Amino acid sequence: MRIAALILLTLSVVSRIDTRxxxxxxxxxxxxxxGSAGEVFGNTLPCVTEPHGHTFWTPQTRQTQKxxxxxxxxxxxLFLGFRASHWLVGGxxxxxxxxxxxxxxxxxxxDHAGExxxxxxxxxxxxxxxxxxxxxxxxxxxxxxxxEYLRISVINDVGEGTLSVQGRTVSASNPVRRIYxxxxxxxxxxxxxxxxxxxxxxxxxxxxGESVLLRFPEKGTHLVKAACSFRSVDGARSNLASEIPxxxxxxxxxxxxxxxxxxxxxxxxxxxNKEMLTHFYGxxxxxxxxxxxxxxxxxxxxYDDFSLWDTxxxxxxxxxxxxxxxxxxxxxxxxxxxDRGGWLxxxxxxxxxxxxxxxxxxxxMICDAYLKGIRNFDVRKAWRAMRHNAFDSPGxxxxxxxxxxxxxxxxxxxxxxxxPLEDSVPYAYHREEQVxxxxxxxxxxxxLSRVALRRFRLLDWFRLKKRAGNWRNxxxxxxxxxxxxxxxxxxxxxNNYLEKTAFITEGTPCHYSWYVPQxxxxxxxxxxxxEFTARLDSMFSERRYWHGNEPxxxxxxxxxxxxxxxKTQAAVHGILRSEYRNAAGGLSGNDxxxxxxxxxxxxxxxxxxxxxxxxxxxxGAPAFxxxxxxxxxxxxxxxxxxxxxxxxxxxxxVRLDGRVIWDAATRxxxxxxxxxxxxxxxxxxxxxxxxx
Numbered sequence: 119m120r121i122a123a124l125i126l127l128t129l130s131v132v133s134r135i136d137t138r139x140x141x142x143x144x145x146x147x148x149x150x151x152x153g154s155a156g157e158v159f160g161n162t163l164p165c166v167t168e169p170h171g172h173t174f175w176t177p178q179t180r181q182t183q184k185x186x187x188x189x190x191x192x193x194x195x196l197f198l199g200f201r202a203s204h205w206l207v208g209g210x211x212x213x214x215x216x217x218x219x220x221x222x223x224x225x226x227x228x229d230h231a232g233e234x235x236x237x238x239x240x241x242x243x244x245x246x247x248x249x250x251x252x253x254x255x256x257x258x259x260x261x262x263x264x265x266e267y268l269r270i271s272v273i274n275d276v277g278e279g280t281l282s283v284q285g286r287t288v289s290a291s292n293p294v295r296r297i298y299x300x301x302x303x304x305x306x307x308x309x310x311x312x313x314x315x316x317x318x319x320x321x322x323x324x325x326x327g328e329s330v331l332l333r334f335p336e337k338g339t340h341l342v343k344a345a346c347s348f349r350s351v352d353g354a355r356s357n358l359a360s361e362i363p364x365x366x367x368x369x370x371x372x373x374x375x376x377x378x379x380x381x382x383x384x385x386x387x388x389x390x391n392k393e394m395l396t397h398f399y400g401x402x403x404x405x406x407x408x409x410x411x412x413x414x415x416x417x418x419x420x421y422d423d424f425s426l427w428d429t430x431x432x433x434x435x436x437x438x439x440x441x442x443x444x445x446x447x448x449x450x451x452x453x454x455x456x457d458r459g460g461w462l463x464x465x466x467x468x469x470x471x472x473x474x475x476x477x478x479x480x481x482x483m484i485c486d487a488y489l490k491g492i493r494n495f496d497v498r499k500a501w502r503a504m505r506h507n508a509f510d511s512p513g514x515x516x517x518x519x520x521x522x523x524x525x526x527x528x529x530x531x532x533x534x535x536x537x538p539l540e541d542s543v544p545y546a547y548h549r550e551e552q553v554x555x556x557x558x559x560x561x562x563x564x565x566l567s568r569v570a571l572r573r574f575r576l577l578d579w580f581r582l583k584k585r586a587g588n589w590r591n592x593x594x595x596x597x598x599x600x601x602x603x604x605x606x607x608x609x610x611x612x613n614n615y616l617e618k619t620a621f622i623t624e625g626t627p628c629h630y631s632w633y634v635p636q637x638x639x640x641x642x643x644x645x646x647x648x649e650f651t652a653r654l655d656s657m658f659s660e661r662r663y664w665h666g667n668e669p670x671x672x673x674x675x676x677x678x679x680x681x682x683x684x685k686t687q688a689a690v691h692g693i694l695r696s697e698y699r700n701a702a703g704g705l706s707g708n709d710x711x712x713x714x715x716x717x718x719x720x721x722x723x724x725x726x727x728x729x730x731x732x733x734x735x736x737x738g739a740p741a742f743x744x745x746x747x748x749x750x751x752x753x754x755x756x757x758x759x760x761x762x763x764x765x766x767x768x769x770x771x772v773r774l775d776g777r778v779i780w781d782a783a784t785r786x787x788x789x790x791x792x793x794x795x796x797x798x799x800x801x802x803x804x805x806x807x808x809x810x
Contacts, residue, residue, distance in 0.1 A: 132378050135400045137164040137235040140208065140709050142192040142702035144666065149706045152625075152664040160705035160714070161188045161208050162404060164235035168255040168374065169381050169406040170421070170444070172357075172413075173346040174203045175251055175258040177240060179228065183213045183273055185297055192702035196225040197244060200251055200260065201273065202311060202346050206423050206467060207407050208709025214294045214468045215309020215348065216273040219260070221249050223267040223331060237403050238375040252371035256357035256415060257345035261367045266337040267322075270313060271329040279327045288313040288330065289351045298465075298472040298547040299522030305469050312354035313344040316365055341365050348469075353414045360415040381406055384440050387722070389742030389762070397700045398722050398741070401715035405433055408711040409448055412469075421451040423467045427475035428668050428710035430482040435727040436716045438490050439796060442750055445487050446494030452480055453499050461512070461523040462503040471522030474547050476623050477558035478507055478525050485565035486730040489572070490793050501573060504566055508582065520545050527552070531559055536591040538605040539621060553592045553600045554623035554669075557633045560588040564636035565731040589634045590644070598645045600627045616662070625669045628662055635672060635729035638679045651680050658689055665697040666707025671717050672728045675736040683789040684768050684782065684810040687739045690721050691767045694741060723747075724757060724804060725791050737780065737789040739769050740804055753799030759806050766806040775800045782810050 140160020149158045165174035178201040179194035180187050189201050199220030205213040232243025241250040247264040262268075272279025272292045281290045289312055294305040315332075317340060323331035334340055343362050347353030362370055382399055389395055408429070409421040437445050456462050462481070465474040481504045488497065511528045512518040522545075525531070530541040537543070537552035564586035570579035594601035594609045602610040602621040615627040622630050631653070634641040642650045657663040657673055664670050674689035697706040698718055705714055720726045724740035740759040747755040772780040772787075774795060780787040791802065 131382060131396070131399045132237055132375055134396045135236055135403055136396075136700060137162075137237060137240075137400070137403070138192055138233075138702050139397070139400055139700060140404070140702070140705040141188070141190055144703050144706045146666070146697045146699075146706035147661070148664045148697060149666045151661060152666060157210075157666060157707055159188070159191075160703075160707070160709045161210060162705070162709050163188065163190055163203065163205060163207050164240055165203065165207070165407075166238070166240055166251055166253045166258060166374070167407070168377050170409060170411050171255040171407070172411050173256055173258075174205060174207060174407070175240075175253045176201050176203050176205075177235075177242065177251075178203075178218060181218060181271065181273055183216060183275055185212045186210045189213060189216075192230070195228055197228045197242065198225050199269070200249075200258075202258070202309075202344065204309065204410070204423070204468075206425060206711060208404070208711050208714065209425055209428075210708055211467060211474070212297050213273065214305070215292050215307075215346070217290055217292065217309070217311040217344075217346070218269075218271045218273055219313070219342065219344070220269040220271070221247075221260075221262040221265045221267070223269065237378045239371050250367070252367065252374055254361040254370070254374060255411065256347065256354070257343065257361040259341065259343040259362050259365075259367050259370050261339065261341055263339050264337060265340045266334055268315075268319070268332045268334070268340075268342065269329055270332065272311075272327065274327070277327040281324075281327075281330050283321055283330060283332075286315045286318060288332075289354075291351065294468055296468065296470045296472075298474045299520065299545065300470060307348055307469055310347045310349065310351045310354045311344060312347075312351055312358055313342060314358065316341040341367060347414055348412055349414055357415045378403070384748045385719075386746040386748070387742045388744050391741070393700055394694070394722070394741055397698055397704070398719065400700070401698075401718040401722075404709055404715035405436060405712040405719060409451070419447045419451075420454065421448045422469060423711070424448075424452070424463070424465065424480070425467075425711035425713070426465055426479040426483060427477055428713035429716075430477075430479040430486075430730060431668055431671055431713060432716035432720055432727060433712045434483045435486060435730050436719060438487055438492065438793070439747065439749070442487070442490070442492045443494060446492050449484050449487060449492075449495040449500065452484070453496060453503060456499070456503040459523055460518070462507045464522070464525070472547070473522040473526055473545070476526070476546075476548055476551055476555045478562045479558070480504075481507065481562045482565045482730050485569050486727075488569055489731060489733055491797070501569065501575075504569070505578065508563060508566055514545065525559070527555055531556065531588075534591070534605060535585075535588045536603055539602045539610070540605045548623060550620045551623040553602060553621040553627070554630055554633075556592045557589050557600065557630060560586050561633070561636050561729075563588070568731060586636055587640075589637065589641075593631075593644065598649070600630050623669070624667050625664065628657075629664060629669045632673050632676060633669060636731075638676060638728070642679060647680060651677075651682065654680075654685070658692075665693055668710065668713055671713075672726070675726045675728050675738065678736040678789045681785060683737060683780070686736065686789075687768050690738045694718065694721050724759070724802075733793045735791045735793070737769070737772060737791055739767060739806065747796070749797065749799065751797065753797070755796045755799050756801045758801065758803045760803060761806045762804075763806075765808045768807050768810050769804050770807040770810070771805040773801075773803045773805075
């Protein structure tokens with residue numbers, strides 16, 4: 119009976135998820151203050167695919183692979199068909215190896231009145247004609263009403279595509295080129311495409327290297343199916359035969375619905391706030407798209423498109439709870455890149471080293487997984503790869519370094535204990551940003567120090583632990599804010615803590631003044647407890663908090679470290695309601711491969727990983743009456759919020775398996791939860807109240 123009820127719950131949830139959330143400009147409070155240009159869009163896709171699917175099958179309103187241009191924008195006026203996309207969902211990078219099919223001989227006026235977008239299917243009615251799509255990981259099937267023409271395009275902005283028509287099939291290839299480091303160079307592989315129609319057609323127009331226009335002998339409802347591969351056209355053909363061997367559209371949709379049922383049912387949430395419940399499962403869906411699998415059907419799982427600067431914070435820690443086996447497979451993929459290129463990648467996308475962002479957060483991701491007991495990867499090789507990145511440089515004028523391999527500015531960082539302003543970090547997409555680099559390297563070094571200690575590499579542990587304190591080298595003692603520092607040791611003499619500056623990544627010194635996750639207590643001592651708390655208060659009272667980008671995401675949870683978790687509870691309660699909405703403009707910034715959505719999931723669960731690698735989560739308050747996490751080890755972890763309501767947003771007491779771990783009245787205990795406690799299974803009960 120319980121299983122049947124769970125199936126009904128997840129089926130209804132899948133059908134209620136609107137995958138268009140994040141496809142329009144945000145109207146959230148913080149985006150209007152700090153967001154600019156593409157930063158105010160979620161850059162998501164209303165796509166059809168499996169969890170961590172190979173190809174994102176999406177409607178499109180833009181037909182280009184140019185950097186920063188998403189395939190679909192809700193506000194656009196034209197429907198340009200369907201795309202087989204490899205867009206880094208939620209990011210601002212590029213699509214690659216992509217193809218499109220338009221069920222017309224020209225673009226069609228967009229009409230959202232007849233549009234439906236869920237994880238298991240997409241459909242739109244335009245001019246009385248219904249066009250529908252569902253699919254699997256590599257493949258999709260389309261049901262096209264009143265269709266006479268079908269245009270197949272290779273989306274390649276320099277005309278390098280190839281197309282071939284034979285019988286009822288179309289084959290195509292699209293060479294991939296790099297951006298960031300190695301910009302414009304061949305990536306060494308192509309996207310390949312294979313399409314099959316249910317009836318004959320004729321070719322009425324060919325644009326060499328770009329498109330073919332097909333015409334069916336009779337106007338009517340036609341079925342078309344297609345698949346992609348990064349190996350070959352034969353690989354795409356084989357993927358299609360494996361995933362969609364027949365022509366039953368509804369059966370494919372039912373299969374995909376079942377796949378998402380299984381994924382989403384790992385978290386069972388119940389509560390009166392149906393709007394938040396729907397957004398919660400939509401967030402869980404968006405947090406299940408990347409990294410993508412790049413292997414063909416039947417091959418061992420391989421992954422790419424790791425937006426690690428964004429995803430190490432919440433998305434990968436979330437996966438360590440919900441699918442640790444999958445996390446180990448992702449680490450295996452990173453280690454294969456190390457085998458091929460000699461360096462652990464910083465931000466690996468489209469099969470290439472990129473150095474697109476700062477930090478060295480593959481180290482954070484791997485260390486967090488290792489310290490949580492995940493072992494389905496080569497631990498010795500992982501240690502070698504991480505240590506190599508932390509201690510060695512390929513030489514900053516070497517071809518390997520220019521290609522994106524190795525930490526940026528590591529030589530300066532090791533020499534000075536920080537990256538000075540004189541080092542402009544020329545061989546990076548994000549140049550300069552010296553202070554942010556220093557802060558993030560110090561955190562990564564701390565993560566690696568914990569693994570070094572666990573593996574009895576005591577000399578490395580000592581050196582890395584010392585380097586973890588390098589955050590102090592870029593905080594000006596006079597202001598106690600991060601500040602640019604010269605090689606001679608002097609700080610800039612500028613009042614810039616609320617301004618976007620070249621030495622800070624995507625934010626202000628004020629935003630980065632909280633980035634010491636590995637030593638929050640040390641930061642409190644440095645600033646002073648009262649001043650630390652006052653500055654935290656000002657982040658919200660003075661509207662300095664920017665939820666639309668990742669550097670601020672840990673800020674609301676820091677009140678726990680000064681013994682005021684009720685302020686965390688109030689802040690998170692407000693963010694969940696003001697920065698997220700179930701609408702096309704419902705995300706406050708780029709979703710960044712699921713990072714923004716993973717934050718929402720944790721916020722609703724009632725805890726958050728302020729410092730991945732610590733094995734600890736800061737407590738907030740659950741958004742729902744009851745949440746059950748179904749763990750991979752067969753155990754369940756149940757979260758209950760007693761007396762929860764919109765007014766009762768504060769936590770009076772928290773009990774773990776009957777034992778009080780935090781009491782707001784007496785201030786006894788710690789408002790934190792360990793990963794080990796979750797893995798053991800059990801019950802976490804929050805007693806809610808209207809005031810503390």
